[in-house]
Amino acid sequence: MIVRGVAIALDFGGTKLAAGLVDLETGAVYKQVQERTPAEGGRQASLKLALQMVREGLLENADDARSAPVPGASSPRLPVVGVGVSFGGHVDSARGIVQRSMHVSGWEQFPLADYLREALSLPAFIENDANAIALGLKHFGPGKEYHQFMYVTVSTGIGGALVVGDDVLRGGRNLAGEIGHMVIQPDGPLCSCGKRGCLEAVASGPAIARIAQRAWEEDLKARGAGRGKKVKFQRAEEVFQAARAGDMLAQRVIDEAAKHLGRGISYAVNVFDPDCVMIGGGVSRSGAEWFDTVVAEVRANVLPPVAEELQVIRIQEDIGAALKGAAALIRARALARR
Amino acid sequence: MIVRGVAIALDFGGTKLAAGLVDLETGAVYKQVQERTPAEGGRQASLKLALQMVREGLLENADDARSAPVPGASSPRLPVVGVGVSFGGHVDSARGIVQRSMHVSGWEQFPLADYLREALSLPAFIENDANAIALGLKHFGPGKEYHQFMYVTVSTGIGGALVVGDDVLRGGRNLAGEIGHMVIQPDGPLCSCGKRGCLEAVASGPAIARIAQRAWEEDLKARGAGRGKKVKFQRAEEVFQAARAGDMLAQRVIDEAAKHLGRGISYAVNVFDPDCVMIGGGVSRSGAEWFDTVVAEVRANVLPPVAEELQVIRIQEDIGAALKGAAALIRARALARR
Numbered sequence: 001m002i003v004r005g006v007a008i009a010l011d012f013g014g015t016k017l018a019a020g021l022v023d024l025e026t027g028a029v030y031k032q033v034q035e036r037t038p039a040e041g042g043r044q045a046s047l048k049l050a051l052q053m054v055r056e057g058l059l060e061n062a063d064d065a066r067s068a069p070v071p072g073a074s075s076p077r078l079p080v081v082g083v084g085v086s087f088g089g090h091v092d093s094a095r096g097i098v099q100r101s102m103h104v105s106g107w108e109q110f111p112l113a114d115y116l117r118e119a120l121s122l123p124a125f126i127e128n129d130a131n132a133i134a135l136g137l138k139h140f141g142p143g144k145e146y147h148q149f150m151y152v153t154v155s156t157g158i159g160g161a162l163v164v165g166d167d168v169l170r171g172g173r174n175l176a177g178e179i180g181h182m183v184i185q186p187d188g189p190l191c192s193c194g195k196r197g198c199l200e201a202v203a204s205g206p207a208i209a210r211i212a213q214r215a216w217e218e219d220l221k222a223r224g225a226g227r228g229k230k231v232k233f234q235r236a237e238e239v240f241q242a243a244r245a246g247d248m249l250a251q252r253v254i255d256e257a258a259k260h261l262g263r264g265i266s267y268a269v270n271v272f273d274p275d276c277v278m279i280g281g282g283v284s285r286s287g288a289e290w291f292d293t294v295v296a297e298v299r300a301n302v303l304p305p306v307a308e309e310l311q312v313i314r315i316q317e318d319i320g321a322a323l324k325g326a327a328a329l330i331r332a333r334a335l336a337r338r
Numbered sequence: 339m340i341v342r343g344v345a346i347a348l349d350f351g352g353t354k355l356a357a358g359l360v361d362l363e364t365g366a367v368y369k370q371v372q373e374r375t376p377a378e379g380g381r382q383a384s385l386k387l388a389l390q391m392v393r394e395g396l397l398e399n400a401d402d403a404r405s406a407p408v409p410g411a412s413s414p415r416l417p418v419v420g421v422g423v424s425f426g427g428h429v430d431s432a433r434g435i436v437q438r439s440m441h442v443s444g445w446e447q448f449p450l451a452d453y454l455r456e457a458l459s460l461p462a463f464i465e466n467d468a469n470a471i472a473l474g475l476k477h478f479g480p481g482k483e484y485h486q487f488m489y490v491t492v493s494t495g496i497g498g499a500l501v502v503g504d505d506v507l508r509g510g511r512n513l514a515g516e517i518g519h520m521v522i523q524p525d526g527p528l529c530s531c532g533k534r535g536c537l538e539a540v541a542s543g544p545a546i547a548r549i550a551q552r553a554w555e556e557d558l559k560a561r562g563a564g565r566g567k568k569v570k571f572q573r574a575e576e577v578f579q580a581a582r583a584g585d586m587l588a589q590r591v592i593d594e595a596a597k598h599l600g601r602g603i604s605y606a607v608n609v610f611d612p613d614c615v616m617i618g619g620g621v622s623r624s625g626a627e628w629f630d631t632v633v634a635e636v637r638a639n640v641l642p643p644v645a646e647e648l649q650v651i652r653i654q655e656d657i658g659a660a661l662k663g664a665a666a667l668i669r670a671r672a673l674a675r676r
Binding site for chain 1: 485486500502508509510511512513514515516517521524531532533604605606609610611612613638641642643644647
């Protein structure tokens with residue numbers, strides 16, 4: 001089905017704030033502006049900057065926000081159907097309220113959708129970043145091929161989303177698909193949520209660095225060489241580099257983290273029975289072996305017919321992934337109204 | 339929304355075959371007939387008996403199956419809207435095909451919905467038993483209160499279903515909600531599916547009996563008394579009885595099985611974020627302590643706000659649960675068409 005027009009897409013991320021005009025039929029990003037998130041200024045500085053980026057950068061100070069100048073498109077101006085937001089934090093999407101930001105203060109219980117609707121005189125919808133990216137994959141990416149799929153993002157945290165038909169499943173508290181806090185290793189390391197051994201505490205980027213550093217320290221101590229260099233692994237990328245260079249300790253830590261992740265994903269596959277699992281996020285770009293181990297562990301832990309049929313693919317989110325996702329929010333709603 | 343009329347409901351179970359006339363508005367079972375499943379006769383004997391039960395028992399040999407005599411209802415005859423089936427086996431509900439029965443031979447790839455549609459000249463829909471019971475809970479039971487909930491059945495096997503809105507989520511292979519084959523204990527006992535340590539292999543009724551029996555044998559051996567009575571625990575109910583009588587070995591086995599189940603359910607809650615988990619099946623009727631342990635373990639393994647808000651309730655499926663569920667299939671489709 002064809003949805004004509006563009007969306008104003010906003011991405012409120014931890015380090016960057018982006019805005020774009022996105023074609024609702026193709027996902028093409030016609031215009032894109034980006035700034036560092038003014039985190040020290042709290043919510044108000046972010047909102048002020050975002051509106052300025054939209055008005056000056058996207059709409060070229062036009063009086064009327066209902067159509068936008070689009071140089072690369074088929075006609076010089078296209079109707080603006082709505083404003084979609086990908087937000088890095090907890091979001092109540094049904095009510096359009098930000099519950100909290102992961103990165104910036106002052107966002108607690110803020111009615112962002114209403115705020116944008118008034119400021120821009122357009123329908124506005126918001127979603128957390130994992131759900132938004134998953135919607136982008138559905139409407140403009142490989143998700144077109146699948147009736148139901150799961151998106152998993154592995155970076156600083158581990159999150160995800162479940163897509164069925166044209167929309168995401170949100171769950172009772174907007175937590176559906178958030179697999180990062182399954183307790184995978186009951187006596188494992190402490191997680192930020194207060195429990196022990198959550199998937200996020202044993203398989204995220206920071207977890208890989210932390211576990212490798214501790215293993216390295218113990219290894220040094222065991223060899224009676226505990227007085228040397230104190231920090232070897234600060235970031236997951238350093239562990240992956242060491243593993244590629246043949247460091248067996250690093251290889252073992254990555255292998256275990258990948259297996260934990262694979263088992264966690266297998267649980268989600270058992271529950272949700274998706275046609276495809278799409279794995280993205282910074283860590284997923286780090287190593288082909290890591291990915292192969294994750295996939296093998298998923299297949300080993302699901303029912304045999306599922307192990308045969310399930311697709312598991314790696315997603316390289318480009319810089320526009322969250323903007324496309326924000327636009328997909330508008331597209332999903334336009335389709336649902338038909 | 340009001341849905342007027344009755345459904346012919348059929349329940350193809352492992353030990354019994356039941357048929358009933360069920361009110362589509364209230365779930366009231368106006369008439370019900372039941373027979374032992376003629377398992378030795380294969381699919382054909384079951385089909386023949388089912389049609390005979392419908393024609394003679396429910397429709398009183400009326401020429402026209404489009405209305406049914408309903409003694410207890412507001413009018414003497416009510417329109418029959420369709421035929422709904424709860425089937426104990428794998429079912430492709432979208433195509434109306436039984437993939438296989440858990441109990442009776444000859445059902446492989448049988449187009450049961452088409453068969454019933456022709457035989458009774460009515461729309462017919464089929465569903466596996468867990469999905470059907472969950473739909474019954476949604477339309478005629480405590481599920482009315484929840485937008486999304488999960489049903490878990492713990493008996494010979496462990497199965498389940500996910501309900502969102504008026505319908506179940508089916509997943510890519512009709513396996514959504516089937517949590518029994520999550521690998522909960524990677525080096526655990528062998529499961530019927532070929533993997534080790536599946537939830538079903540560590541927490542179902544037969545698993546509880548098997549684990550208790552083995553623990554008891556080992557205990558005997560350790561005390562040098564291995565020549566006595568060889569079988570103490572054959573069924574889970576015997577383990578529960580022993581536990582109630584103070585047998586500490588039985589108590590420990592039940593406690594561990596309940597904790598495994600609770601952790602498995604917690605994974606599903608992390609993925610699906612339901613408002614309520616409803617636990618049914620034969621094992622769930624066996625002990626209040628077992629249930630309390632399951633609930634405590636679920637709460638200990640989900641995010642704190644979920645632990646606070648999530649409802650976990652015990653369902654006592656009555657004899658009509660599968661029939662009500664079969665009727666709910668018709669109701670869900672009637673509502674979806676509006």
